[in-house]
Amino acid sequence: xxxxxxxxFYQVGSHVVGNxxxxxxxxxxxxxxxRSNAITSGHRACRGCGEALxxxxxxxxxxxxxxxxxxxxxxxxxxxxxxxPFPESSWQLPWIHSLFGNAPAVASGxxxxxxxxxxxxxxxxxxxxxGGTVDIGFGCLSGMFExxxxxxxxxxxxxxxxxxxxxxxxxxxxxxRTANTKPIGKHPGNAFGQGKDMPRIALAHGVPYVxxxxxxxxxxxxxxxxAAMEVRGARYLHVFVPCPLGWGSEAKDxxxxxxxxxxxxxxxxxxxxxxxxxxxxxxxxxAPVEEYLKLQRRYAHLFxxxxxxxxxxxxxxxxxxxxxxxxxxxxxxxxxHGYAEESRHEEGE
Amino acid sequence: xxxxxxxxxxxxSSLANHTGSWRDERAVYVDRMPPCNDACPAGENVQAWLYxxxxxxxxYERAWRKLVKENPFPAVMGRVCYHPCEGxxxxxxxxxxxxxxxxxxxxxxxxxxxxxxxxxxxxxxxKRVLVVGAGPSGLSAAYHLAxxxxxxxIHEAGPMAGGMMRFGIPRYRLPREVLEAEVxxxxxxxxxxxxxxxxxxxxxxxxxGGFDAAFLAVGAHIGRRAYVPAGEAExxxxxxxxxxxxxxxxxxxxxxxxxVYGGGNTAIDxxxxxxxxxxxxxxxxxxxxxxxxxxxxxxxxxxxxxxVMMRWLSTVRHFDGGKLExxxxxxxxxxxxxxxxxxxxxxxxxxVLALGQEADLSLLEGVEGIEVADGVVQVGPDMMTGHPGVxxxxxxxxxxxxxxxxxxxxxxxxxxxxxxxxxxxxQHPPRPELAGFETLNTWYYSDAPRAHQPALEAARRxxxxxxxxxxxxxxxxxxxxRRCLSCGNCFSCDNCYGVCPDNAVIKLGAPGERYEIDYDxxxxxxxxxxxxxxxxxxxxxxxx
Numbered sequence: 032x033x034x035x036x037x038x039x040f041y042q043v044g045s046h047v048v049g050n051x052x053x054x055x056x057x058x059x060x061x062x063x064x065x066r067s068n069a070i071t072s073g074h075r076a077c078r079g080c081g082e083a084l085x086x087x088x089x090x091x092x093x094x095x096x097x098x099x100x101x102x103x104x105x106x107x108x109x110x111x112x113x114x115x116p117f118p119e120s121s122w123q124l125p126w127i128h129s130l131f132g133n134a135p136a137v138a139s140g141x142x143x144x145x146x147x148x149x150x151x152x153x154x155x156x157x158x159x160x161x162g163g164t165v166d167i168g169f170g171c172l173s174g175m176f177e178x179x180x181x182x183x184x185x186x187x188x189x190x191x192x193x194x195x196x197x198x199x200x201x202x203x204x205x206x207x208r209t210a211n212t213k214p215i216g217k218h219p220g221n222a223f224g225q226g227k228d229m230p231r232i233a234l235a236h237g238v239p240y241v242x243x244x245x246x247x248x249x250x251x252x253x254x255x256x257x258a259a260m261e262v263r264g265a266r267y268l269h270v271f272v273p274c275p276l277g278w279g280s281e282a283k284d285x286x287x288x289x290x291x292x293x294x295x296x297x298x299x300x301x302x303x304x305x306x307x308x309x310x311x312x313x314x315x316x317x318a319p320v321e322e323y324l325k326l327q328r329r330y331a332h333l334f335x336x337x338x339x340x341x342x343x344x345x346x347x348x349x350x351x352x353x354x355x356x357x358x359x360x361x362x363x364x365x366x367x368h369g370y371a372e373e374s375r376h377e378e379g380e
Numbered sequence: 381x382x383x384x385x386x387x388x389x390x391x392x393s394s395l396a397n398h399t400g401s402w403r404d405e406r407a408v409y410v411d412r413m414p415p416c417n418d419a420c421p422a423g424e425n426v427q428a429w430l431y432x433x434x435x436x437x438x439x440y441e442r443a444w445r446k447l448v449k450e451n452p453f454p455a456v457m458g459r460v461c462y463h464p465c466e467g468x469x470x471x472x473x474x475x476x477x478x479x480x481x482x483x484x485x486x487x488x489x490x491x492x493x494x495x496x497x498x499x500x501x502x503x504x505x506x507k508r509v510l511v512v513g514a515g516p517s518g519l520s521a522a523y524h525l526a527x528x529x530x531x532x533x534i535h536e537a538g539p540m541a542g543g544m545m546r547f548g549i550p551r552y553r554l555p556r557e558v559l560e561a562e563v564x565x566x567x568x569x570x571x572x573x574x575x576x577x578x579x580x581x582x583x584x585x586x587x588x589g590g591f592d593a594a595f596l597a598v599g600a601h602i603g604r605r606a607y608v609p610a611g612e613a614e615x616x617x618x619x620x621x622x623x624x625x626x627x628x629x630x631x632x633x634x635x636x637x638x639x640v641y642g643g644g645n646t647a648i649d650x651x652x653x654x655x656x657x658x659x660x661x662x663x664x665x666x667x668x669x670x671x672x673x674x675x676x677x678x679x680x681x682x683x684x685x686x687x688v689m690m691r692w693l694s695t696v697r698h699f700d701g702g703k704l705e706x707x708x709x710x711x712x713x714x715x716x717x718x719x720x721x722x723x724x725x726x727x728x729x730x731x732v733l734a735l736g737q738e739a740d741l742s743l744l745e746g747v748e749g750i751e752v753a754d755g756v757v758q759v760g761p762d763m764m765t766g767h768p769g770v771x772x773x774x775x776x777x778x779x780x781x782x783x784x785x786x787x788x789x790x791x792x793x794x795x796x797x798x799x800x801x802x803x804x805x806x807q808h809p810p811r812p813e814l815a816g817f818e819t820l821n822t823w824y825y826s827d828a829p830r831a832h833q834p835a836l837e838a839a840r841r842x843x844x845x846x847x848x849x850x851x852x853x854x855x856x857x858x859x860x861x862r863r864c865l866s867c868g869n870c871f872s873c874d875n876c877y878g879v880c881p882d883n884a885v886i887k888l889g890a891p892g893e894r895y896e897i898d899y900d901x902x903x904x905x906x907x908x909x910x911x912x913x914x915x916x917x918x919x920x921x922x923x924x
Binding site: 046047048049050051052058059061062064068071072073074075076078079080081083084087114117118119120121249275281282283284285286287290315316 | 387389390391392393394395396397398399402434435823824825826862871872873874875877878879880881882883884887889890893898900901903904905906907909910911913
């Protein structure tokens with residue numbers, strides 16, 4: 032069953048956060064007045080920060096799933112910097128700051144210590160940005176996966192090193208401009224054919240639970256956190272979190288971008304159990320990649336009189352490849368029509 | 381407290397850091413004017429009553445009560461109103477407009493079935509108001525005046541209440557028990573109805589009856605005539621008399637072949653009625669084309685389904701020996717019909733003239749201050765005529781002649797009469813900004829095709845006056861209500877509360893289920909505005 036639209040006919044069904052017409056049990060944790068607000072107000076994230084939002088979605092859901100028995104180990108990065116400028120902290124759960132590269136190892140250690148103390152009721156989350164996860168912390172994470180440590184590791188992916196000034200990471204997409212990719216020339220922006228597809232690398236480790244999610248669909252994201260919390264062992268959640276500062280997008284467009292990255296097919300949202308992809312979020316209203324790219328200045332060089340339509344076409348080809356690989360459209364809907372039939376995912380009232 | 385080396389500050393929560401100071405724009409909740417409300421001639425708050433109905437069984441009575449605050453005739457309206465609300469509905473740009481009239485009818489029928497009654501809102505004012513005419517406008521005014529605490533008497537010239545709802549709209553579109561139930565409920569508020577009482581002169585009537593104000597809504601019941609040279613034996617009838625006679629129990633002899641001259645809704649109604657009375661051929665003769673016909677498309681389509689035939693671009697020259705001589709017309713560049721000189725014949729046993737109606741304004745003759753132009757009484761924006769204390773509305777004043785416009789006039793006049801009687805002029809509340817389609821984030825709305833009302837099969841339509849269009853069943857009515865986008869008005873979806881990266885939205889919870897912005901922490905990112913499905917939040921620049 033898809034995370035999308037589980038309830039029909041309530042105007043907005045389950046596409047929105049809550050909805051007064053839904054049974055409280057069918058609304059998200061984010062709709063509840065008693066949500067933990069694991070990362071509370073007063074943090075110094077930029078306006079419209081997707082990462083602050085993603086961290087609250089994940090941790091509030093995990094707090095609820097664990098009955099508030101939760102520890103988080105946090106890699107160095109934006110999330111750590113904007114939440115804990117001394118002497119303030121935005122965290123409303125036990126939280127440990129690690130080095131940039133060893134958050135998975137610190138989380139493994141916390142889990143080992145809890146086991147030693149017989150406190151297996153307390154659950155552990157490791158978290159970091161894409162740099163701390165796919166580059167610097169990669170070895171520690173791979174080890175954590177291999178050992179099967181009882182940790183849910185969450186990567187908040189904003190596709191570059193934002194904290195240090197928008198440098199390219201292994202998660203930066205092709206053609207996106209960063210502070211240290213070619214600023215000019217025939218093919219400015221990040222190179223094609225590089226980078227790491229972290230969710231698939233996690234899958235290849237054979238861990239019991241791997242999923243991707245975005246801040247545009249809290250129902251889906253929360254369900255995945257809940258599912259991950261029901262499993263013991265090493266688990267991986269990759270959350271797409273737009274960054275207005277690093278991407279040159281409007282603060283108000285953070286969720287719109289997270290929605291468009293799914294609707295274009297550029298970021299496949301799926302869930303894999305025991306190494307097999309079990310479910311994908313279907314595209315509801317298919318959008319061409321331009322719609323997503325044009326909202327971000329990091330892609331501005333692709334458009335206008337000196338633009339690069341051939342590069343846009345290559346990005347579109349990546350989206351098309353994802354759509355095919357993950358089956359993101361419903362079989363009976365032609366892609367040219369552009370609208371995916373959603374009724375097949377719906378259950379009756 | 382002794383602190384470690386180089387530490388000078390106490391450890392604490394980031395709540396001490398008021399990030400609201402970063403803001404140059406602030407998010408503010410608004411209530412915009414939904415296009416349906418904006419388009420409703422009766423001033424119904426459509427979005428608001430749909431909001432209640434969306435709750436289902438528990439919300440229907442609240443929905444109905446909200447609806448009848450503006451319009452006492454939901455069951456009638458849901459059948460006969462041409463629903464301009466649906467033409468304006470933003471959902472029309474998404475898939476199909478919400479079937480507002482169908483939900484309205486459902487609520488009206490529920491109210492009749494469950495026996496919901498009106499309540500008086502105000503203490504008796506001690507003032508007496510005369511309403512002339514028990515049509516939609518007069519009854520609407522009487523209803524609102526009674527709720528506002530005034531003693532109301534209606535003088536109706538005819539033998540039954542309802543006006544054009546009874547004499548102009550055939551029962552296959554509006555069953556009489558529905559009309560009667562809704563009229564009865566108004567009378568139950570204590571409104572006195574005097575039938576067969578024609579008012580000769582309004583000023584004298586008011587003086588003799590001791591009325592403090594009057595609302596005139598005599599309608600337009602005189603059929604407009606056209607000179608058609610005809611033989612002695614030919615039957616020429618006017619449409620209004622025909623429909624009125626039918627209502628009073630007459631069975632008009634129209635013959636097997638009936639021609640109807642005119643192109644409005646009345647012409648179509650008469651042709652459809654003729655079919656039901658046994659006419660084999662019912663032919664509408666109209667001098668222009670279907671595109672230029674004032675009758676509504678759906679009425680023409682329903683008539684055609686019932687076997688009514690159309691003669692476009694034709695005028696009647698004369699009627700003799702059971703034959704009509706028609707002249708072919710053609711439209712000039714401005715779209716006016718011009719003679720061609722070509723003629724053709726149409727066999728007919730009778731000819732019904734449906735060329736429009738005029739108002740009988742004899743009760744105003746010689747009354748001081750009254751101004752009449754183009755056959756209708758002139759009124760101000762407050763619906764008052766030039767004679768102080770005498771207000772008028774409905775078909776006798778310059779406006780579109782529909783039941784809903786009449787009902788709207790009745791309400792507006794009642795509020796102004798109330799103000800006039802209490803010595804404090806009625807102030808129309810300010811109209812908020814329109815909630816246009818561009819203010820919505822339609823991604824969030826479920827794809828939901830419209831629920832259609834059942835229609836009686838054509839064979840059964842021409843043999844009787846059974847209602848043609850059926851009502852929605854409860855499941856469909858609820859579905860249809862929930863298709864509403866709630867344009868410009870919060871419907872408690874929790875999106876703003878969920879999407880704020882700074883936890884700066886406070887959820888107030890039931891009842892009302894609305895929200896507040898915590899400006900101590902709102903950084904002014906605008907995500908809540910962008911992600912509000914219904915456009916109920918806007919960004920406002922901060923004062924510097």
